[in-house]
Amino acid sequence: MIHYSKSGNGPALLLIHGFCETHEVWSSLTPLLTNNFTVYAIDLPGFGQSDALPEGFSLTAVASHVRQWVREENLYPFLVVGHSLGGYVVMEWLAQFPMDAEAYLLFHSSFFEDAPERKEGRTKSIDFVAKNGVGPFVKNLIPHLFYQKLHPALPEMLEIASKTTTSTVMEYTRAMRDRVGHGETAKVNTGKLFYLFGEFDPIISLEAVKKMTENVTPGMVDILPETGHMGMFESPMRAARFIKSITPR
Secondary structure: OOOEEEEEOOOEEEEEOOOOOOHHHHOOOHHHOOOOOEEEEEOOOOOOOOOOOOOOOOHHHHHHHHHHHHHHHOOOOEEEEEEOHHHHHHHHHHHHOOOOOOEEEEEOOOOOOOOHHHHHHHHHHHHHHHHHOHHHHHHHHHHHHOOOOOOOOHHHHHHHHHOOOHHHHHHHHHHHHHOOOOHHHHHHOOOOEEEEEEOOOOOOOHHHHHHHHOOOOOOOEEEEOOOOOOHHHHOHHHHHHHHHOOOOO
């Protein structure tokens, strides 16, 4: 079962949250989109109120599960936005079924696989959560994601993240570590893949942004100023403006 919220009028827009998040993270952005779209914000399997997948799942399996829900709800035609982890799911989706969505947007996300040191860091995170639980883990993780360190959404994000189960944190961390890169997928789908980044994102560096978007048509990528990894909170108006401008090429 996929839990979701629905609001607005117009073509379907699917919002897929990131790691240790739920559909609630879109609360500041959604009202800015509902005049243009029927906005569906889901909880990924294992997060929020959505049922978990069996242990050992891949992000490919997550994408297939969400796609099945889209087919059951008959959301076609639709656009899909993936934040961080949600963007990894979007890339798995695009790799398998590029014709499903009208457009795919990576929001503070990447189509590269993890670098070796990042993989090692994920393994250490799994060990840390196993020993210390989710609470201490998210207290270290969440504040780091905001460029605006005193942003009023920070307590809300900490509360949302702290409710994530230990198994979900560990299973998704493993799945992110083990995912493959999708550079070729991005290359052959340049007309349908859009990008939205933060100027001061601690996870997706501007160097990585440059590598991902060096051959991208102007208008298909934007960088949110004074923003870290949480543009839905730190720059919702500009993020909404970019999403509303999306037109597949």
